Amino acid sequence: MKTYFIIYVEDLEKTKLFYELLFNIKPLLDVPGMCEFELPDGSTLGIMPISSLEKLFGKDFEQQKNRKALPQTEFYFSVEDALPFHKRAIQLGASEIREFAEMDWGDRVAYSINHDGHILAFAEKM
Numbered sequence: 001m002k003t004y005f006i007i008y009v010e011d012l013e014k015t016k017l018f019y020e021l022l023f024n025i026k027p028l029l030d031v032p033g034m035c036e037f038e039l040p041d042g043s044t045l046g047i048m049p050i051s052s053l054e055k056l057f058g059k060d061f062e063q064q065k066n067r068k069a070l071p072q073t074e075f076y077f078s079v080e081d082a083l084p085f086h087k088r089a090i091q092l093g094a095s096e097i098r099e100f101a102e103m104d105w106g107d108r109v110a111y112s113i114n115h116d117g118h119i120l121a122f123a124e125k126m
Helices: 010-024 050-057 059-065 082-091
Strands: 006-010 029-031 032-037 042-048 074-078 093-104 107-113 119-125
Touching: 006 010, 006 050, 010 032, 010 042, 010 082, 042 050, 082 093, 082 107, 082 119
Parallel strands: 006 042, 074 119
Antiparallel strands: 029 032, 032 042, 093 107, 107 119
16 A cells, blocks of 8 residues: 655645755656655655645535644654754744654654644654
8 A cells, every 4th residue: 555645735836845855855746736755655745736626626615625724734754863854844944843852652753833834743763
């Protein structure tokens, strides 16, 4: 099974650049209205602009798309060395919401929230 995570954002180009610089990778798909990044674990992060929702789901979906509550998503990235990723996210404009700390489930984790309102957690095993 291959897993795709698709997020909907206000500004596709800004978000694409954020993840491109954060992970130091280029999108494997980059077309008008969609881009995808293959992550090291084989999963795929897809990014679509909110403006594509009506085209994808129909005009009736317009009523639903205004139900916006933040945060909408948390990405929990389990990596070998988490702190450099967290620091890079902050340098790229994300806001720190929890410093790097040991958690009771056995990970060290740092949390930030990016310009789209998505929480980014970078974790490593203790």
